[in-house]
Amino acid sequence: MSSPRSGPAGLLVASLALIGLGVVGPPAADGGLRIPPGLPILLVGAAAAWWLRGAAGAILGLVAVTVVTIGSVGAGIGSDLIGDRGLPVAVARWVQVVGLVVAAYALGRRLATRRSRAGTAGEGPRGDRGKALQITGLLVLCGVGAELLAAYGDSTGDPGKIAFALVFFGALYGAPALLARELARRLGWGWPSLLLVFAALGTAQAGLIDQSLFSADYGGYEGWAENREPTLIPSMGLSGYNAYSFIVGHVIFSFAAPVALAEAWAPARSRKPWLGPIGTVLAAVAYVIAAAMIVTDPESRSGSPVQLLVTAGVVAALLLGAAVIGQNRRVDHARTGARGPAAWQVLVVSLILALVPELLSGTWFGLALSGAMTATLGAFVLLASRSGAWTIRHTAAVGTAYLLVRGLLAFTYFPLIGDVEAGPKYAHNVVMLLIVVVAAWIALRRRTSELADGLSRTPASTGT
Template sequence: MPPRMQRLPAVVGLFFLSPICAEYLIGYAESIGNPLEMLAGLLILGPLYGAVALLIREFARRAGRGWPSILLLGGAFGLVQAGLIDQSLFNPEYGGEVDIPYWDAERQPTLVQGLGVSANHVLDFVGGHIIWSFAAPIAVVESCVPRLARRPWLGKPGIAVMVALYLIAAALVFNDHLETEQFMATPTQLATAGAIALLLAVAAFAIPRRSGLADGWVPRPSFIGLLALAALIVHTLSSPSWPGLALSAAALLLAGMLLLHFSGRAAWTQRHVLAAAGAALVVNAALAFAVAPLGNPSYAMKYISNTAIMLGVLSLLAWAFMRLCRAESAADRVDARDKS
């Protein structure tokens, strides 16, 4: 099979998995009870999230960069999305025609008056984009194609297409924001969000590369999955208050530091990466059953959609795990043949 055809399923998979993880996994959207509306939504959400996930991965892998760079780029694009495009980061009455009953409860307790931004929203929105919109989908799809995990997937035409798709989707969402929200962030807010996003993007390629992998003990992938699961549950269930925010940030920071520490060792494998990413998908897919979606859709359809998404997540993770096992078995056979 030509290399381009080998990469195509991975490109398509990430293009659609990213928006599903970003918008549908947690089950808050009005469309959760309408499968056809959810599919139609991917026409915008695919370019808005999937194209960005592909670009983040492409630029990082082409530059020989790893997960720290991917996370920083995810933060930059997450800030652009929440701060510049839909401006949910600054909007005190976000939702347009849809009433979001919990908006004030999540925004007001940690509102920084001088900036007009909630610290809780910063962590939820930007952190959520880093983890669920970009990093977890990239990790899962790379695990499905282990031989291509570190290689570029897009040529120059592909990069140009993704950039164009993203710009079109971003323009449509921004225009819809202007028409429905009747809100525009202040020039200071926009400039600050843009400047921080730019700094994160620059930092993604300025941080030093690791010189090599160290020896040492690495926990089993199951432990890494449980660690990520615990941290993300704490993050998701923490109250939208300053103590809750501190607890959430501490859980994410501790888990992130441990993952960074262990990933610098030679015994770290793609199985560990999949375990952490899989935990992120399972957390949101499970919590979706307890989330009350906007617009009061049929709860029968909501639970059917929740169940279908959960089964899809578990099936995808199982398939990715089997692909990794097959790749490792093939590599072991090659090593054994070379040594004989």
């Protein structure tokens, strides 16, 4: 994949896929073969990348990839990928996507002629493989935690739709989680700043991207109006309960819990950057494409200009807060031999405080009590982390509790949209819960080496 010829080869594969779309897709108005407009762009990009072996060819190839990708999103590639226009079109679209990804990776790698200087030279091939597995696992866990674990959609129990969802939600949630973590770790920020960045991402998702925060009936989900009306604020056009559920839910399930578990899989790397220049670019491109596919959906246009402007201001304020806290962090190293709670104790307390909000009604009283439970858990974690004995395993225990609660409660209801049989529904619940259990076991297992645990210690001010 990383050879000089893989970039042009990927572009040629994507070109063949576009030719296939012209054959199996709708015919031209005159009845002849319809030539997709992206075909000449890809062919020119492939030729440039093939003959111009330096940076110029790579840049021209990446331009071709970007233009065709944006055009494909506007042409409804998402519906093609899940088979709305039939299996032949879906196959051609998937071939196109694979070709574009291969081309982007190879051409981007050509631009980066040297490896990242910080933290990678001493790890060797085994460390690189471990980091790649960590990143891949995080992408999967973000998609599972954000959407699939709750099992509320019509993709529940459908292997084909689940496979697409893992890729799509990995880009929509996993890619920004990686980017936020990368920013925080490179700047030396701790979890307080990282959580504010996650809050900014969650606010952007609910208020700017899918705009479900302002929707009166998003996607036809059962019970939407009933959850929205009791805490509706007419002057703001949103529900207090939905705002809490969506934003806090994204912070915990889409970003924070998966990142905490993924970092705990290899504690020695928990405070180090994971992405190089190419990985950062690929994550950013994946996020932009996935977000664009949502934004261009007419269902995701519920917000008024004023609502969108205010939401953008909130996102900016959260990012500014993250920067201020990160810059003003107090340097206070973990104290050797300090005593703190065991990871299992943190897990039990977190399970209780995570479960209570899920059992409350969507009223103002329920909202207030839910907020109090979340604040109580936050205070508990903050105080416990200041003991100096707090490690990434403890942080992972908090994330595990939330994921377990969501996965277990998913057994108690059927999807809120679509008609799903009991067998596939419960099989889906079991598989998703097993993914969480395995991820948690790897994160929480006790290491034989004290060094691994010591490297995962976090300063009290930057800790959880």
